[in-house]
Structures are given as C-alpha cells and as structure tokens.
Amino acid sequence: MDEARAREVLAAAEVLPGPAREARLLALGENAVFAAGDLVVKVGRDAELLGRAGRELAVAVWLEEAGVPAVRAARPEALTVDGHPVTVWHRLPDAVRPAEPRDVAELLRLVHALPSPSFALPPRELLGGVERWLRLAGDAIAPADAAYLRERRDGFATAAAALTPHLPPGPIHGDALPRNAHVGPDGPVLVDLETFSADLREHDLVVMALSRDRYGLPAEAYDAFTAAYGWDVREWDGCAVLRGARETASCAWVAQHAPSNPKALAEFERRVASLRDGDPTVRWYPF
Helix, strand or coil: CCHHHHHHHHHHHCCCCCCHHHCEEEEECCEEEEEECCEEEEEECCHHHHHHHHHHHHHHHHHHHHCCCECCECCCCCEEECCEEEEEEECCCCCCECCCHHHHHHHHHHHHCCCCCCCCCCCCCCCCCHHHHHHHHHHHCCHHHHHHHHHHHHHHHHHHHCCCCCCCCEEECCCCCHHHEEEECCEEEECCCCCCEEECCHHHHHHHHHHHHHCCCCHHHHHHHHHHHCCCHHHCCCHHHHHHHHHHHHHHHHHCCCCCCHHHHHHHHHHHHHHHHCCCCCCCCCC
16 A cells, blocks of 8 residues: 555545645655644555454443543544445644653563453464465575574574463554653553553563564663653563563564565574574564
C-alpha cells in the first residue's frame, strides 16, 4: 500500500473534518498514519489486519477505564473501507521532551499491575515472524544462516515454554521501547498498542536489557529504568532465554530487507556472526 492508495481509503472513510489530501502523513508501513486537526487516522495495509485493529481499540478502551495513560480512541470500532481497516484516534499534544527508558518503566508498572481484560489477548508470538522474514530474504542471505536461525528459533521456543517466571504472567505491552511512549505536558503515555499480549511480564523488561547490551543504551539510562520499575530482569535465570529469543527474532527481521538494501545485509551478517560466535558484546545498530 503506497501513500496514494492510503489517501484514497482515507477519503472514502469520511472520518476527517476536512479533505483527505490535506492530512499529514506521519508514517507509512503496515499502517499509513495520518494527522489532521485533533485526530489521527490509521489505515491498515490489508484486511488481514482488521482483527488486530479491533483488538488495539479494545485495549485502548480498557486502558482508559483502568486509568493508564495511553492513546485514546476517537471511535470505538474499526471501519473496513475497500478492504482496509481504518481506526480513528485522538491526537496527542506535542511532546515536551523525548521519551526515556524511565518513562517506559513507569508505564509498565501500571500495565503490569492490571488484571486480564474481559476480552482475550494473544500470547506474545516473539518468534512467530521468523519464517516469513527468512522467506522474504530469499537468496540474499546464506542458506546456512537461515538454517541456523531456524534452529535457534526452535530451540528458544522450546526453552521459553519451560520457563518459570519471576513475575506473575498477565497483560504486557509487547514492544516496550521509548519510541512507543510519548511525553506530553501531562507526562508519559503509551502509544502503539498493537502488540499488547498476555504472557510473561519479563518480555517487556528484556527489551530494555537487550537495548543496553546490544544497541548502546547507556548504563545509567538502564539503571534509571530498573530503578523506576523496581526490579532488574537480569537477576532472573530465565533472562538469557528471552534475550536469545528476541535476538533471534531481531536478526531475522533485518534479513527481510537484505534483498533490496546492502546496509541491511551487512547488519544481518554482523548480527548472525555475533550469535554464531556467542559474543554478546558485539554492537548491533537499529535498522
């Protein structure tokens, strides 16, 4: 779905007060995200995303009822327009500063204190996309690397299923990074609710531990995160398993871009080599 097609769907949805051509495109990926006035509209890539869009709206309503700061739905249900899911949201005020790991920790404490909602949340399928990403990579990556990642996926999936958690399982954000928090005049709020799941709470905490170890997050920023949350997931003996699973998924995710992007291929090869070498100190770069 390109921008022109997304604008056609946006216009047909008739959810904005003004012309769709005047809406500002904020992002274009699985969703095209447009802003106009006090509203933000997400146009999904295809009908397969309708269920996820509906669940994201249900999560938003549930978080609002629970008093958790998060994006708020302007319409309670997703629309289907020409086969595309369309959801409408209240636009957040401008950020007063970039979100930091400690902001994420404060929000996670609230989410992790919640009981399960009345509707079903899926498990966190961290490794579920590996096969698709490797298939999209095709011949751009070495067959031996693809086989290695499939073997890692299977091993970590089995190991993760046998973990004994330190925290009580329940609702999690699923992708708890600073990019998914927004700090407005009233403080931090959660955004991008599509990955909400019901699973080990440790999933949300391993994200930041991996950011520290692989992506260059300063130690003091990580320490502020653990201080705000109240616990360091690295103290848990299952941390290495969830970290390994996330590293496997992150490596395979980059692979899908390798056929058209030499930088992605180079980053993929850096990542898979560090996994083969068992070297947790090799720096990975966001892609």
